[in-house]
Amino acid sequence: MATEMDVLSAISQLGFESLGNYFFGTWNGYAITLRKLSSRTFFVDAAVRLDKATAALRRTLAKAVKEKGVRIGGTEGYTKSRISFSVSFGGKDEALPRLRERLDAITAALRENGVAPANTCAVTGAARPDSLCLIQDRGVLSFQPVNAAAIREREAQTREKAEENQTNGSYATGIVGAVLGMLVGLIPNLLTIVFTQTIYSLLFALVPICAVFGYKLFRGKMDTGSIIIVVVLSLIAVPLMLWLELAIYIIQGYGLSLGTALSEAATLITDPDVLGELGGELLKRFLFMGLGLWVSWSIMRNQTNRSAVQNSAAQSSTLRPNPACQQAGDFEPRY
Secondary structure, three states: OOHHHHHHHHHHHHOOEEEOOOEEEEEOOOOEEEEEEEEEEEEEEEEOOOOOOHHHHHHHHHHHHHHHOEEEEHHHHEEEEEEEEEEOOOOOOHHHHHHHHHHHHHHHHHHOOOOOOOOOOOOOOOOOOOOEEEEOOEEEHHHEEOOOHHHHHHHHHHHHHHHHHHHOOHHHHHHHHHHHHHHHHHHHHHHHHHHHHHOOOOHOOOHHHHHHHHHHHOOOOOOHHHHHHHHHHHHHHHHHHHHHHHHHHHHHHOOOOOHHHHHHHHHHHHOOOHHHHHHHHHHHHHHHHHHHHHHHHHHHHHHHHHHHHHHHHHHOOOOOEEEEHOOOOOOOOOO
């Protein structure tokens, strides 16, 4: 029976290295990334270069690998630089031979349908890149051919920007940007609650996400303090949202002006009796905001200077020589 450990062991035995839930290496000339989806299901991303990612090619590839128990990945994995396939391991599968068979089927299907291994730098577009590296591709790490100098230059620039922000960044301007971002994030929540009488927890995640990007846009100092500021503002947004919501109801019900409605809503929300009645609703909103903060936590954390430098260094650590750089290719792609 193939357990998760069996699958991970098979990936390692086939020469793939790991970075978190990503596994990277080469197979039959293609730069390959395996992304863990669940304990025994993985996306297999092959680095390619397509002039156009056509639906017809996607269907052709899906048909070609179907017999081997491989499925074409989601649309987010079908781009001009990356084609994703999905592989799962059943309880009766022997992980090592099964994985080898599926990788062979994927690369064979690509070659037979004229999809060549990627042969240009994913950063600069230059021909015959000397290295392979994990880089961001639409929010997903993908093992791609690159020029090592371009990756190292990126790392140096990231470090310089972090140092400059740490020296010249301002909490004051950052707070202004975070408040404006928070207000932008409140709008879809407020409109949804007022007009559909429904609360969507994922929309609450927009508040901290918009706040952190507003903070960054206004050159706030991107350290641990930035996360604290965003969290505090997100929590303040809960009663603020309720205040604005009451003001809208007052305008709709009584036709009062915005200024008067805001004043009346402020009186209501600070009245102990009314506040007692609204206590349960406020608690529910705070819980939703807590969920929104949890959903957006990784985004918030990755925006700090420290995380940016660490992520850039981790990316550089995956630089590996590109075997194809020393070989003359005789494969003519049709796509």
